[in-house]
Amino acid sequence: RVRLLANINLLSDLKVAKRLKAEGVGLYRSELPFIVRNDFPSEEEQYRIYRTLLEEMAGKEVVFRTLDIGGDKMLSYFPSVNEANPFLGLRALRFSLRHKDIFVQQLRALLRAGAGSRMRIMFPLVSSVDDFVQARDVVAECRHVLRTEGVAHCSEPELGVMMELPSAVEIAEELAQEADFLCIGTNDLVQYILAEDRTNEQVAELYVPYHPAVLRSLKRIAAAAERNGTDLSICGDMASDSRMIPFLLGIGIRTLSMDSARIPKVQKRISELDIAETKKTAETLLKMSRNSDVASFLQKG
Numbered sequence: 460r461v462r463l464l465a466n467i468n469l470l471s472d473l474k475v476a477k478r479l480k481a482e483g484v485g486l487y488r489s490e491l492p493f494i495v496r497n498d499f500p501s502e503e504e505q506y507r508i509y510r511t512l513l514e515e516m517a518g519k520e521v522v523f524r525t526l527d528i529g530g531d532k533m534l535s536y537f538p539s540v541n542e543a544n545p546f547l548g549l550r551a552l553r554f555s556l557r558h559k560d561i562f563v564q565q566l567r568a569l570l571r572a573g574a575g576s577r578m579r580i581m582f583p584l585v586s587s588v589d590d591f592v593q594a595r596d597v598v599a600e601c602r603h604v605l606r607t608e609g610v611a612h613c614s615e616p617e618l619g620v621m622m623e624l625p626s627a628v629e630i631a632e633e634l635a636q637e638a639d640f641l642c643i644g645t646n647d648l649v650q651y652i653l654a655e656d657r658t659n660e661q662v663a664e665l666y667v668p669y670h671p672a673v674l675r676s677l678k679r680i681a682a683a684a685e686r687n688g689t690d691l692s693i694c695g696d697m698a699s700d701s702r703m704i705p706f707l708l709g710i711g712i713r714t715l716s717m718d719s720a721r722i723p724k725v726q727k728r729i730s731e732l733d734i735a736e737t738k739k740t741a742e743t744l745l746k747m748s749r750n751s752d753v754a755s756f757l758q759k760g
């Protein structure tokens with residue numbers, strides 16, 4: 460059983476996701492409502508967006524990623540630090556933990572929106588167990604305050620890690636033990652493993668999703684999730700790459716999240732595959748050490 464979920468940027472994306480029968484939202488990019496504005500949305504404004512999303516999906520799984528700004532996603536109204544390497548700087552969870560007031564406001568809105576629903580909150584760019592625990596503690600603080608205030612909220616949210624850093628891969632076992640779920644963000648994971656800026660045309664040819672180091676990292680995460688009984692999904696371009704789907708299924712990944720428009724094509728591709736064969740494919744690819752060999756194998760497939 461393979462589940463196909465949708466990546467959502469704005470509420471307007473839900474129409475296509477529902478029409479193409481997405482089984483849920485595997486990634487809601489919560490920063491988009493922040494980026495398209497001229498100032499920070501209030502807690503109440505965020506609450507209405509998150510609540511609408513949950514109601515529109517009518518009980519299906521929805522994964523909310525907390526703010527992932529920085530790198531190539533800046534807020535025009537927030538004073539940014541002039542960083543030589545913004546992708547290695549104050550972005551994503553680092554930004555949220557540094558600016559706790561903004562983080563708390565978002566978490567309160569999420570928890571309130573999740574009252575009476577299953578709530579999944581995912582933290583981006585986690586680099587250590589400490590990062591995750593610190594973020595989890597802030598969620599606990601927000602729950603305590605909401606409870607004290609008598610405000611309806613989700614009392615037991617599921618908290619997850621977006622696996623997109625080499626450091627997270629190295630401690631995948633421990634993160635799988637601490638978190639309720641893991642989601643592999645392949646776009647950034649490939650970028651950071653290969654030290655290749657995916658927005659830089661000068662080195663675009665070096666961005667190789669099927670690099671042996673990437674494949675082995677994916678396998679390592681999948682194995683850690685399986686050993687610990689931790690839910691695992693994958694989002695990013697690789698989730699809808701027809702060449703890579705056999706490998707992903709072969710290492711045990713059963714939940715793929717992608718732009719809604721790509722769901723029919725991926726559904727068709729999966730229907731053509733046999734799980735036993737995908738496992739053999741994965742085993743073959745994991746033994747390869749050269750990009751060229753992997754590329755040749757994928758081309759034949």
